[in-house]
Amino acid sequence: MPDVDVLVVGAGPAGAVAACQAKRAAPELDVVLLERDRAVGAPVRCAEGVGDAGLREFANPDGADWVSRKITDVIFEAPDDTQVVLAGSGVGWILDRTRFDAFLAAQAAAEGAAVLVGTEATAMARNGDGRWHVRVKQRGTEEIYRARMVIGADGVETMVGRWAGLETRVPARDMESCAQYVLQGIDFNPDAIYLQFSHAIAPGGYAWIFPKGVGVANVGLGLVALKTDGRNARQYLDAWIDRRFPTGARTGYTVGGVIVHTTIKKTYTDGVLVAGDAAHMINPLSGGGITNAMKAGRLAGCTAAAAIRGNDTSERRLSAYHNAWMDMLGEDHLKYYRIKQALEHMDDAFLNSLARTVNKIEPSKRTIGRVFTKALIKHPQLIPVAARFFV
Amino acid sequence: MRRVTPDTIAVVDLAVCDRCGLCLPLCPPEAIHLELNVLTVDAATCTGCEKCVAPCPVGALAMIPLVPSPHPESLVNA
Numbered sequence: 001m002p003d004v005d006v007l008v009v010g011a012g013p014a015g016a017v018a019a020c021q022a023k024r025a026a027p028e029l030d031v032v033l034l035e036r037d038r039a040v041g042a043p044v045r046c047a048e049g050v051g052d053a054g055l056r057e058f059a060n061p062d063g064a065d066w067v068s069r070k071i072t073d074v075i076f077e078a079p080d081d082t083q084v085v086l087a088g089s090g091v092g093w094i095l096d097r098t099r100f101d102a103f104l105a106a107q108a109a110a111e112g113a114a115v116l117v118g119t120e121a122t123a124m125a126r127n128g129d130g131r132w133h134v135r136v137k138q139r140g141t142e143e144i145y146r147a148r149m150v151i152g153a154d155g156v157e158t159m160v161g162r163w164a165g166l167e168t169r170v171p172a173r174d175m176e177s178c179a180q181y182v183l184q185g186i187d188f189n190p191d192a193i194y195l196q197f198s199h200a201i202a203p204g205g206y207a208w209i210f211p212k213g214v215g216v217a218n219v220g221l222g223l224v225a226l227k228t229d230g231r232n233a234r235q236y237l238d239a240w241i242d243r244r245f246p247t248g249a250r251t252g253y254t255v256g257g258v259i260v261h262t263t264i265k266k267t268y269t270d271g272v273l274v275a276g277d278a279a280h281m282i283n284p285l286s287g288g289g290i291t292n293a294m295k296a297g298r299l300a301g302c303t304a305a306a307a308i309r310g311n312d313t314s315e316r317r318l319s320a321y322h323n324a325w326m327d328m329l330g331e332d333h334l335k336y337y338r339i340k341q342a343l344e345h346m347d348d349a350f351l352n353s354l355a356r357t358v359n360k361i362e363p364s365k366r367t368i369g370r371v372f373t374k375a376l377i378k379h380p381q382l383i384p385v386a387a388r389f390f391v
Numbered sequence: 392m393r394r395v396t397p398d399t400i401a402v403v404d405l406a407v408c409d410r411c412g413l414c415l416p417l418c419p420p421e422a423i424h425l426e427l428n429v430l431t432v433d434a435a436t437c438t439g440c441e442k443c444v445a446p447c448p449v450g451a452l453a454m455i456p457l458v459p460s461p462h463p464e465s466l467v468n469a
Contacts, residue, residue, distance in 0.1 A: 045411060120426070120427065122426050122427075137427065155412065156411075156412050156413060156415070156416060157412035157415045157416065157425060158415075158416055159415075162421060168416055169416050169417070169418070169419065169421075170416040170417055172417055172442050172445075172446060175413065175416075175417055175446050177413060177446045177447070177448045178448060179448045179449075225445035225446040226445070228445065230445075232445075232447060232448055232449060232450045233448035233449075234448055234449050234450075235450075254409075255409045255411050255413075255448035255449055256409075256411040256412075256413060256448070257411060257412070257413025257414075257416075257446070257448075259416070
C-alpha cells in the first residue's frame with residue numbers, strides 16, 4: 001500500500017501545476033500525479049486558446065514548441081455573418097495541448113513529483129487513520145494508495161469531488177455540449193480568432209475558428225442542448241462547416257463538455273481540494289478554463305503543502321483555498337454568469353443590429369469603452385445586461 | 392426518498408460514445424460511470440429523467456423501455 005503525501009488525480013493544467021507547486025513548496029513531500037490516459041495531453045478536448053497575460057504567469061510562450069499560433073485579432077461575427085473586427089485587441093495563443101500538457105507534467109517531474117500515466121483512480125474513502133484510501137488501477141493491477149491530501153483535478157467528470165461528498169453536479173442549462181474538427185485547407189485570417197454568435201448556428205453558445213497555422217484551424221462550437229432543435233452538437237457543427245468551409249478536410253475530431261456555471265459552493269473537505277474544470281472554475285462567458293485551472297492548481301498545490309507541513313489537513317484549514325480562489329477569480333465568474341444569463345434573451349435579429357452599430361465606429365477608435373457606450377445608446381435593451389456587471 | 396421504478400432508462404451505445412464524460416455531472420442520481428474507458432449507466436440507479444440524452448455531443452445516449460418485472464413487489468419505497 002503506497003503511502004503518499006499529496007495524490008493529484010488528473011494531469012491536465014490544474015493537476016500538473018498543483019503537483020509542481022506542492023513539491024516546490026515542500027520538497028520533502030511525496031507527490032504523485034496520476035493520469036488516466038496513456039499519454040498526458042491526449043486526447044485533446046479543447047479549442048486550445050489562451051490569453052497572453054494568464055499564460056505568462058506559468059510559462060513563456062515565445063518560441064515554445066507547445067505553441068501552435070500567436071493571435072493578435074478577434075473577429076466577432078453576427079448571425080448574418082457581419083464581421084466586427086477588433087484588430088490588435090490583445091495577444092493570445094493557440095496552444096498545442098498535447099505538447100503543452102506534457103510540458104507542464106515534465107515541470108512537475110523536474111521538481112520531483114512522480115508522474116504515472118495509464119493510471120486511473122477508481123474510488124476513494126476516508127479511513128479511520130485520517131488518510132484517504134484511493135483505489136488505483138494500472139495495467140490490470142490494483143493498489144490502494146494512502147494519501148494525506150488528495151487534489152481532484154479530474155476535469156468535467158469530477159469524480160474525486162463526488163467521492164469526497166462535494167456537490168459537483170451541473171444543471172443541464174449550464175452545460176455546453178461541444179464538438180470540434182481540425183480543418184485543413186481553409187481560408188481565413190490566421191492571426192485572428194473568430195467567434196460567431198447565433199441561435200441558429202450554436203444556440204446558447206458560440207461557434208469558433210481558432211487558427212493552428214495558415215489554412216489550419218480548430219473549428220468547433222458549443223451549445224446548450226435545452227435550446228436546440230433536437231440535433232446534437234456534432235450535427236450542428238457539420239451543418240455550419242458544410243455552409244462555411246465545404247471544401248475543408250476534416251483531419252481531427254473531438255467532443256466534450258464545458259461547464260459554464262460558477263465555482264462549486266465548496267471546493268474542499270478534510271484532506272481534499274478540487275481544482276480546475278472539476279470545480280467548475282471556468283469563465284462562464286468565454287468557456288475558457290486553461291489559465292483558471294493553472295491558477296487554481298497553483299493555489300491547491302501550495303495550500304496542500306502548507307497544510308501537511310502544519311500537520312493540519314482539516315477542512316477548516318483548507319477553506320483558505322476556496323476563499324483565495326473566490327477573491328482571485330471566483331467572484332468575477334459570478335458576475336460573468338449574471339451577464340451570460342442576461343445575454344440569453346438577445347435574439348439573432350438583435351445581434352445583427354448590434355454588429356452594424358459597432359461597425360459604425362472607425363476600427364482604430366474601437367476601444368471597449370466606445371463600443372460599450374455606443375451599444376448602450378443605440379440598444380437600450382443592453383442596459384440591464386450592463387447593470388448586471390455592477391451588481 | 393421515494394423512488395418509483397421508471398418506465399424508461401438511459402442506455403449508452405459504446406460504438407458511438409467518445410468517453411468525454413460530459414454526461415456524468417448531469418446525472419442527478421449519479422448513475423453514470425466512466426471507468427477503464429468504458430461508460431456505463433447503472434440501470435438500478437437511473438431514474439429515467441433523460442437529462443443525459445440531449446446534451447451528448449454525438450447522440451450516444453438514448454432511452455429504452457424498462458421491461459416490466461414479473462415480480463413487481465418492492466418497487467416503491469415510501
